[in-house]
Amino acid sequence: MLFTIFAALTVAGAVAAISLRNLVHSVLSLILAFAGLAAVYLLLGAQFIGFAQILVYVGAVAILIVFTILLTRNDGTFGHSSQASWNLGALIVIAVFGTLAWAIHSSTALHHAPPPQPEATMQQIGTALMVRFALPLEVIGLLLTAALIGAATIALHEKQERP
Amino acid sequence: MTALSYNSLHHSSPQAADQIFVIVQHWIVGHAPVGLQPLLAILLSVVAIVGGFGLLFAITTILERKGLGRIQNRYGPNRVGFFGSLQPIADAIKSLTKEDIVPQTADKLVHLLAPILLVLAAFSVYAVLPVGRNMVLVNLDAGVLFFFAIGSVTEVAVFMAGWSSRNKYSLLGAMRAIAQMISYEVPLILSSLTVIMATGSLSTVSIVEKQAGYTGILPHWFIFTPWGFAGFVLFMIAATAESNRSPFDLPEGESEIIAGYYIEYSGFKFALFFLGEYLGMFAISGLAITLFLGGWNAPLPFLTWVPSYLWFFAKLLTLIVAFIWVRGTLPRLRMDQLMNFAWKFMLPMALLNLITAAVWHFMPAGPVRWLVSIVLVVVPYTVLGRNQMHKGHLEKRVYRFAE
Numbered sequence: 375m376l377f378t379i380f381a382a383l384t385v386a387g388a389v390a391a392i393s394l395r396n397l398v399h400s401v402l403s404l405i406l407a408f409a410g411l412a413a414v415y416l417l418l419g420a421q422f423i424g425f426a427q428i429l430v431y432v433g434a435v436a437i438l439i440v441f442t443i444l445l446t447r448n449d450g451t452f453g454h455s456s457q458a459s460w461n462l463g464a465l466i467v468i469a470v471f472g473t474l475a476w477a478i479h480s481s482t483a484l485h486h487a488p489p490p491q492p493e494a495t496m497q498q499i500g501t502a503l504m505v506r507f508a509l510p511l512e513v514i515g516l517l518l519t520a521a522l523i524g525a526a527t528i529a530l531h532e533k534q535e536r537p
Numbered sequence: 538m539t540a541l542s543y544n545s546l547h548h549s550s551p552q553a554a555d556q557i558f559v560i561v562q563h564w565i566v567g568h569a570p571v572g573l574q575p576l577l578a579i580l581l582s583v584v585a586i587v588g589g590f591g592l593l594f595a596i597t598t599i600l601e602r603k604g605l606g607r608i609q610n611r612y613g614p615n616r617v618g619f620f621g622s623l624q625p626i627a628d629a630i631k632s633l634t635k636e637d638i639v640p641q642t643a644d645k646l647v648h649l650l651a652p653i654l655l656v657l658a659a660f661s662v663y664a665v666l667p668v669g670r671n672m673v674l675v676n677l678d679a680g681v682l683f684f685f686a687i688g689s690v691t692e693v694a695v696f697m698a699g700w701s702s703r704n705k706y707s708l709l710g711a712m713r714a715i716a717q718m719i720s721y722e723v724p725l726i727l728s729s730l731t732v733i734m735a736t737g738s739l740s741t742v743s744i745v746e747k748q749a750g751y752t753g754i755l756p757h758w759f760i761f762t763p764w765g766f767a768g769f770v771l772f773m774i775a776a777t778a779e780s781n782r783s784p785f786d787l788p789e790g791e792s793e794i795i796a797g798y799y800i801e802y803s804g805f806k807f808a809l810f811f812l813g814e815y816l817g818m819f820a821i822s823g824l825a826i827t828l829f830l831g832g833w834n835a836p837l838p839f840l841t842w843v844p845s846y847l848w849f850f851a852k853l854l855t856l857i858v859a860f861i862w863v864r865g866t867l868p869r870l871r872m873d874q875l876m877n878f879a880w881k882f883m884l885p886m887a888l889l890n891l892i893t894a895a896v897w898h899f900m901p902a903g904p905v906r907w908l909v910s911i912v913l914v915v916v917p918y919t920v921l922g923r924n925q926m927h928k929g930h931l932e933k934r935v936y937r938f939a940e
Contacts, residue, residue, distance in 0.1 A: 421679045425686040433689025
């Protein structure tokens with residue numbers, strides 16, 4: 375029952391995000407979809423992923439999108455896109471959906487009985503991140519830091535050019 | 538999730554006064570049909586949280602107005618009730634009866650939802666705050682993470698309020714508020730990370746339990762370690778910025794942008810913004826108490842007979858008074874000072890404090906550990922602080938956009 379509600383919320387948010395005309399409304403609907411997804415994670419007993427989803431996506435990514443919209447457009451609305459780009463978009467969407475559906479349908483995971491759900495505590499996740507997956511974590515951290523410094527450099531450069 | 542943690546908890550203390558609220562709750566729940574008991578238990582706790590912290594909000598408003606009045610050599614409210622003590626009630630009636638004005642060009646739905654979302658987020662974080670022994674709504678395994686995750690929803694509410702009002706001042710205020718919140722969230726989380734490193738847990742309840750016990754008469758609170766002290770100071774500065782209070786009240790800046798993101802709100806919605814702001818301040822102070830000030834533990838070993846929730850609220854009121862004092866004392870920062878302070882001082886200090894906490898954790902206990910940790914805190918503070926002082930103040934300020 376709860377899953378149905380949250381799944382409906384997520385899908386409704388996602389549909390609203392792509393169909394609303396006002397970009398800020400789209401972002402707010404996207405936030406609703408993110409929150410619904412977080413609720414589904416929590417329902418599955420994945421506390422860490424659920425809260426991280428809210429912290430990262432609702433608290434950071436959505437705000438980032440908002441800033442991007444407000445700094446690049448004046449009124450937050452956009453015109454109608456052409457028929458050709460609609461057709462292309464629909465084609466890509468159908469192709470991606472078909473591939474994913476086919477992959478899920480033909481995967482062996484569906485035919486096995488789901489293993490008994492291991493209750494992953496925060497401590498286990500932390501230990502796994504810090505011991506077994508320490509190197510990937512460091513690499514991602516380095517990558518993000520480089521991206522951050524790069525973004526700051528670009529922004530600074532623009533400032534100096536201004537009279 | 539352990540929604541029913543109350544029922545499974547055994548009473549670790551036989552004192553009735555300490556556990557009176559828990560016992561009363563059990564008694565009321567015991568009369569309900571079995572199927573409704575979990576729901577009723579949660580409902581009672583929620584009512585207690587909303588009522589208790591709502592009352593604290595009323596007390597704080599009168600305390601703040603009276604205190605600021607004292608600091609600024611005036612009386613403050615003194616017309617309603619004995620020495621103005623009934624002023625909060627008058628304020629509540631006023632805000633309930635005022636006309637609710639929504640600007641014609643405003644985005645009506647978003648304009649309506651913003652204050653509701655803000656207050657919802659502000660109240661939700663109280664679910665993981667242990668206000669007394671056995672007195673926490675849910676003991677989440679990821680409690681601190683939950684706190685910060687829900688806290689970040691506030692930014693969305695602030696943006697919704699600022700954008701939907703269609704007012705340049707409210708949009709400016711919202712942008713300022715969000716930029717400030719994002720900047721200060723980093724040192725806030727990094728400074729609380731030291732405690733999580735020390736306890737090895739994200740659960741607020743076990744963090745408080747780890748701070749129980751005394752050496753001589755000194756309690757085992759984390760503030761009494763070098764990294765804990767530095768972490769507490771960093772945390773409180775970031776918390777002041779997070780809750781948009783003076784000297785970090787640029788988002789409201791009356792003299793520049795009138796009132797920031799809630800300028801187009803009136804009546805009860807305006808009161809909701811006020812409520813949300815104060816609730817945020819209480820919640821983050823409560824988290825500071827939980828992380829650094831030993832939660833509901835008594836400060837001295839011979840005072841443990843005082844009920845635990847009284848200690849929590851005594852510490853909370855102390856922090857609130859400190860907030861009011863700071864507000865009455867310090868002038869507002871400028872935007873560039875605010876950002877420089879966050880990224881060039883708070884962030885390096887918080888990162889170095891993580892190293893200090895790690896050194897403290899791995900060194901054997903003794904005076905050498907104290908010495909090394911204190912050096913690790915004081916030297917960066919002096920170097921960074923002096924560096925900032927020399928850079929910031931002595932050169933002529935150049936205006937790029939205004940002349």
